[in-house]
Amino acid sequence: MPKQNADGVGHQRMMCPPKRARPSAPQAAWDFVATQGGGLELTTMLPVAVMGSVLGPRVSGANQVLQRLLNGQVPGLLNIYFPVVDVRDVAAAHVTAMTAPGAAGERFLLAADPALSMGEIAGILRARLDKAAARVPTDVIPDDAVRAGAATNPTLRSVKDELGYSRRFSTDKARRILRWDPHPSEDAVVAAGRSMVERGLVTVALSLSGSQHSGHSGPEGPSHDQSVRASA
Template identity: 30%
Template sequence: MPEEVVLVTGVSGFIGSHVAKLLLEDGYKVRGTVRSLENTAKVDALKALVPDAKHELELVEADLSKEEGWDSSIQGCTVVMHVDDPFLNGPEIEVEVEVDEQEPADAKEEMVRVLKKLQESSVKKIIVMSSSAAVVAETTPEADKVYTEEDWSDPESATIDPYSKSKVLAEKAAWDFVKELPEEEKIELCVINPAFVLGPALLESHKGATSMNFMTQVMNRAYPAVPRISFAICDVRDVAKAHVQALKNPAAAGHRHIICTDTLWLREMTTTISKEFRPQGYSVPTGQLPYVLCWIAAAFNRSMKSFILPRIGKQFKFENKRMVEVLGVEPTAVESTLHDMVYSLVDLGILRKAKKYKQVGSRAEIPSVNGEVEDTPEKEGEEEKKEEEGEKKELEPEDKEEKKENEPEEKAEEKKEEKTEDNKEKEKEEAQEEKKEEKEPEK
């Protein structure tokens, strides 16, 4: 088993905890950075991730924005997995998106600060978690374009958001720093560029993560319908595997690696979730929010205007060739990613447990920490009935147009039938009059 010490920055985060868990299961000595050791609940939960691990998880205090703690964190390490991100795995991507306002310059400075510390240490390899936002962050994709590791977001673009800009500048700073190192001080650099990261959470403390906010809004039906936007997604377990494989495989050094399962419309995602959880008492929005309502909302909502509206009807496609062929990571099925995530959130108490919840998710062995919802079965039934009626009323624009086009034809048919009936009555009356006239001369 590997005896080298691997440092995982941001080990308590959504992605960092999965990376540490996988390393511990593989027998590595793992040291993880947290911003504070005083949160005993979080510390204890982290140390319990792999109860039968060969080596106990070591935790140290270190903050990206501060100088203190990094010397002791790095001491004796040969590999660093730099997973720490003040905003976890992305901007606040929700149905109502809150775009992070982190200063790009800060992200760049934080990256250089860490790399300078590594240069002075025994570290020989660093695996940096960047983002697909560093590959492309424009609001409009190039026609029929499939983005690869060769593509870069333009940090000077007028449409790039602050978060994406910070990821581009931080990653570029890492590549430039390593490139300029003297040969005798060279550090191997490998970069992981995940798409929007979803999948099961490991800790209750992950409830504040971007991905959790997104899923809790969907499951709590924060909105009656969803806008026609798409997300390139990946599974957190695949991201963790990519980090470990990048450590083991020499071919990963000096390269970027996009981690992506597929690009899906938000409505496809909520429909997949609804099929699994609606029978269990959850009301998940599957209707389409008309463009005109998004346009009206944009006048009052900054996120709708800056993030959602420009992306309506557009899809960004990513190639995951290096993920599969070099790192040997086969993408997890979308259904498993979405379903396991919801089950984990319920089992951890981040989401309410409905009365019909059957607790069969990826963390089914862990008792739910929150009680049943107060809603009665009758109320749940009423909610489902209302949702069904609401969805029946919702029509896609093309459905409305088709109905409108068919209306004149239907009315014409109705008039034709009315005219035919009138003619029959008239003919009947005329025949009766003729018979009456024929009888009168005989008298």
């Protein structure tokens, strides 16, 4: 069983450290409402690792973790966990909070199921995206190797203290006040992966037979394991 950390805050640090938010910004907003807001009401949201369909040419946030897995840019799976929330549910919570009785003055944590391990995320991609997930790794990097590598690797250093920790969280307030009912985490992972494949944002490995390839099929010809850019 993973160790538990009960601080209730998710993270997106694995393989793509996010830009640090200004820690004073939320407090500054609350201070402004309290001192100069007049009748202004404020509600804030704290989404964990936001995943879901990509609508444009750029991949941001926690979706970058999935993109790197699909592109085969991750050498192995780490023993770390991600609390996930679907981007559709984040949007729905914002819209509902504007009119829901009791939402004013509240801060809502937005997360779906219990946190997914990196291995579970990789398994979902392989099971649901089939050949498009051929580059997703299956090997697990031992914790001791991660700690040893952290001495010289900034990315490993950023996650070494997260090894084996699955964060606990409660979304009871969002479910109660906003009547919030999020999608399962798996839905967010699959929607993100499929949208990136459809938009050509990941490299998909295809096996081409000699009869299908227009070039040489002999030993001197190109490799049968071709990397192609997926297109919508």
